[in-house]
Amino acid sequence: MELATKFVNKKLLTPTFVSLWIIMFLVEFVKGALIVAILPVYMGDVLQLSAFAIGLSFSCQYIGDNLFRSPAGWLIERIGFRLTMTIGLCITLGAVFIITVMKTMGFIVLGCALLGIGTAPLWPCVLMGITAVTEENKNFGTAMGVIQISSLGGTGLGPVIINFLVSVSYTVVFWVLLSCMGLVVLVSLFLPRHAGNRNTGTGTETVADTSATAALWQGGAARIWQNIKETHRHIRTHLKVSPLLYPALFLQSFAVGLLTPVITLFVRSELGLSPEAFSLMLISGGGVTVLGLIPVGKLVDRYGTRRFLNAGFALAAVSVGLFAFIRPLPVVWTLVMLIGVSYALILPTWDTMISHLLPEGEKGTVWGLFLTIQGTGMIVGPIASGKMWDALGAPAPFVASSISMALLFFLHLYLSRKQPASAGVSTR
Structure with missing residues (x-):
C-alpha cells in the first residue's frame, strides 16, 4: 500500500x-x-x-x-x-x-x-x-x-x-x-x-431500508421469487445501454482467455526461451502494467475514459498480433513491454467506463450481471484457444486475440460516441 x-x-x-x-x-x-x-x-x-x-x-x-x-x-x-x-x-x-x-x-x-x-x-x-x-x-x-x-x-x-x-x-x-x-x-x-x-459517499449510511431487507425473507421462496422479478423489471426499465456493450464485455475477457493456456507453450516451443527467461518476461511485462495503473487511473479521473481505452485496445491488437509472428528477441521484448502498457491503459479504465453506465438502484445486481458476461469470455477463450492451436497452428490464438482487441476498438469507438458524458466525468 x-x-x-x-x-x-x-x-x-x-x-x-x-x-x-x-x-x-x-x-x-x-x-x-x-x-x-x-x-x-x-x-x-x-x-x-x-x-x-x-x-x-x-x-x-x-x-x-x-x-x-x-x-x-x-x-x-x-x-x-x-x-x-x-x-x-x-x-x-x-x-x-x-x-x-x-x-x-x-x-x-x-x-x-x-x-x-x-x-x-x-x-x-x-x-x-x-x-x-x-x-x-x-x-x-x-x-x-x-x-x-x-x-x-x-x-x-x-x-x-x-x-x-x-x-x-x-x-x-x-x-x-x-x-x-x-x-x-x-x-x-x-x-x-x-x-x-x-x-456523503463514505459508505457509513445504508442504501436500502433495513425493514425492506428483512422483508425479503418473509414469505419464503415466493417472496424471493417476486423480488427477483421486481429486480428484472427495474433493470429492464432503467438500464439504458447499447446492445453492443454485451459483446464488448465478452470480448474484453475472451481476448485474454485465448492466450492463458497457450502462452507458456508458445514461448517455449516457438520462441525457444528457457523457463527463467519466460519468468523474467512475465515479470517485466507485468511490472510495466502495475507501474502504469495508478498514473493511468489518475489521468482517467481527470480526462475521461475514451482516449485511454481507444489507445489501449489499438495497442493491444497490434502488439499481440505481431507477437504471433515476430521472432527476433529484442523485438519480442519490445512487444511484451507494449502489451504491458496496453493493459495498464485498459484495466483501470474499462471498469471506470462501466461504472458510469450503472442505473440508480440495483447497482450490485448490474455489476454482477456485467461481470458474469465478462467472465464467460474466460471460460470460452481457453477452450477455443486449444482448438485453434491444434487445427490452425501456434500463431492462431494470438491472431484471434488480436482480432478480438481490434473489434473492441471499433465497438468502443461506437459506444463512446453514443454514450453521453457522466456528471463530473468526461468520456471524450
Missing part, C-alpha cells in the same frame, strides 16, 4: 478501501497459489488423481465463480455489503479446508467448486465499495488502479512464494493459505454494513 500512498489522494485511503485492498490481495494470493502452483502438482503427483480430475476441478472453480457473480450482486442490495462479503469469504475458507484435509477426487472437486462460489462475491463487493468511497471525489479510476495492483500482486506473488514453501511440506503450505483466509474473514467484519451512501 506504500506505493499507493505516494500517488493517491489520502481521501481515497478510507478504512473501507484499505480493507477491500487487503481482502483482494489475500484472496487472489490464495487463488493464485492454489490454481497455478499447488493443485496441478498436488493432485497429480501427491494424490495420484487423473488429468480428468484436475481439469474438472479447475472447470468447477471457474464456473462456480462466474455463475454466482450475478446472485452475489443481487444479494449485496438485499442483505448488505458486509454480510455478502463475509459469507463468500467463509465459503472460501471452507473450500480451502476441504482441499487441505480431503484426499479423494469427489471432495477435491467439491472444494474447487466452493472456491469459485465463495470468491464470486469478491469483485461485485469490491466494485460496489469503490463506487461508494469514490462518489464524492470522482476518483474511481485511481481507485481501480490501486485495486488492480492488489489483484495482480496477489495473483503473481501467490505462486512465487508458495513454490518456495512447497519444498518444505504441503502441510505448511495449506496452513499458510488457511491463515490468509482466516485473516480476510476477520478483516471483512470491519467493512460497513452497506457499501453505498446517498449523501
Whole structure:
C-alpha cells in the first residue's frame, strides 16, 4: 500500500478501501497459489488423481465463480455489503479446508467448486465499495488502479512464494493459505454494513431500508421469487445501454482467455526461451502494467475514459498480433513491454467506463450481471484457444486475440460516441 500512498489522494485511503485492498490481495494470493502452483502438482503427483480430475476441478472453480457473480450482486442490495462479503469469504475458507484435509477426487472437486462460489462475491463487493468511497471525489479510476495492483500482486506473488514453501511440506503450505483466509474473514467484519451512501459517499449510511431487507425473507421462496422479478423489471426499465456493450464485455475477457493456456507453450516451443527467461518476461511485462495503473487511473479521473481505452485496445491488437509472428528477441521484448502498457491503459479504465453506465438502484445486481458476461469470455477463450492451436497452428490464438482487441476498438469507438458524458466525468 506504500506505493499507493505516494500517488493517491489520502481521501481515497478510507478504512473501507484499505480493507477491500487487503481482502483482494489475500484472496487472489490464495487463488493464485492454489490454481497455478499447488493443485496441478498436488493432485497429480501427491494424490495420484487423473488429468480428468484436475481439469474438472479447475472447470468447477471457474464456473462456480462466474455463475454466482450475478446472485452475489443481487444479494449485496438485499442483505448488505458486509454480510455478502463475509459469507463468500467463509465459503472460501471452507473450500480451502476441504482441499487441505480431503484426499479423494469427489471432495477435491467439491472444494474447487466452493472456491469459485465463495470468491464470486469478491469483485461485485469490491466494485460496489469503490463506487461508494469514490462518489464524492470522482476518483474511481485511481481507485481501480490501486485495486488492480492488489489483484495482480496477489495473483503473481501467490505462486512465487508458495513454490518456495512447497519444498518444505504441503502441510505448511495449506496452513499458510488457511491463515490468509482466516485473516480476510476477520478483516471483512470491519467493512460497513452497506457499501453505498446517498449523501456523503463514505459508505457509513445504508442504501436500502433495513425493514425492506428483512422483508425479503418473509414469505419464503415466493417472496424471493417476486423480488427477483421486481429486480428484472427495474433493470429492464432503467438500464439504458447499447446492445453492443454485451459483446464488448465478452470480448474484453475472451481476448485474454485465448492466450492463458497457450502462452507458456508458445514461448517455449516457438520462441525457444528457457523457463527463467519466460519468468523474467512475465515479470517485466507485468511490472510495466502495475507501474502504469495508478498514473493511468489518475489521468482517467481527470480526462475521461475514451482516449485511454481507444489507445489501449489499438495497442493491444497490434502488439499481440505481431507477437504471433515476430521472432527476433529484442523485438519480442519490445512487444511484451507494449502489451504491458496496453493493459495498464485498459484495466483501470474499462471498469471506470462501466461504472458510469450503472442505473440508480440495483447497482450490485448490474455489476454482477456485467461481470458474469465478462467472465464467460474466460471460460470460452481457453477452450477455443486449444482448438485453434491444434487445427490452425501456434500463431492462431494470438491472431484471434488480436482480432478480438481490434473489434473492441471499433465497438468502443461506437459506444463512446453514443454514450453521453457522466456528471463530473468526461468520456471524450
